[in-house]
Amino acid sequence: MEGSHSGLVRSLGKRVCRKASRVRISPPPPNKNMNYKELIIGAIIGWLVTRIASFCTRAQLSCDSDNGQIFEQEDKKYRFLSIRVVNRPKHFIYRLLNVVFGRVNLDNAKAQVSFTCTTNPNITIKTIYNARWSTTKEPVDYSSGKLDYAQILMPSRDSIFPEENGVINIAIKRDGDDSFYGFNNQSYNKDHWPLYPDFEIKERYCLVNIEILASGRRYHYQSSIINTNKKIENFCLKDL
16 A cells, blocks of 8 residues: 555655746747838828828818997997908818818917018018907906906917807097008907007008917918098908
């Protein structure tokens, strides 16, 4: 019994301690027939497709003049000139591309307005760096009636969804004055409202250049201002 027991133990020990066989997996052979020309062409095509898709999915804007804002304050009449910005392409090709690639919002857009001479567009009369979107909140605390200087100092920004619009205030004129004035949040200063002296423009005719910056892209629009006399009825924007 003892012999058979020890023999069984030795037999089990040999089985437990037996080394597992090693399996060697050789690496795949190097590809000596790699076509670098195809790789380069594929990279170029991929880059072009990405650029085309980025271009086709950006917001396409349409801009129109708005001469209809007239209001009264302290027995004086004023007229606003504005630009209406619509997130909708004008051209059929861009509309077709929007159907294929989809529509996107114009996010967190800021605007700049510059007034230049009609005879020489390189001569800048006045520049309003932080133009005001009238579709955003006025820089006023409505509960106390006091100015919100934080909003005055910060650039006015707006977001426009597809098929919706935003309005940029361009200029304002008081009935009976020769001059007109550029307009932004600084015009809300109670000492000057609504005519900010630094924004005064005396020209009868001038060009208006609007630059909109959003999502790293720039959009441009140009119009002209007619200011022939003191009447606000003759103060208007004219599309070029």
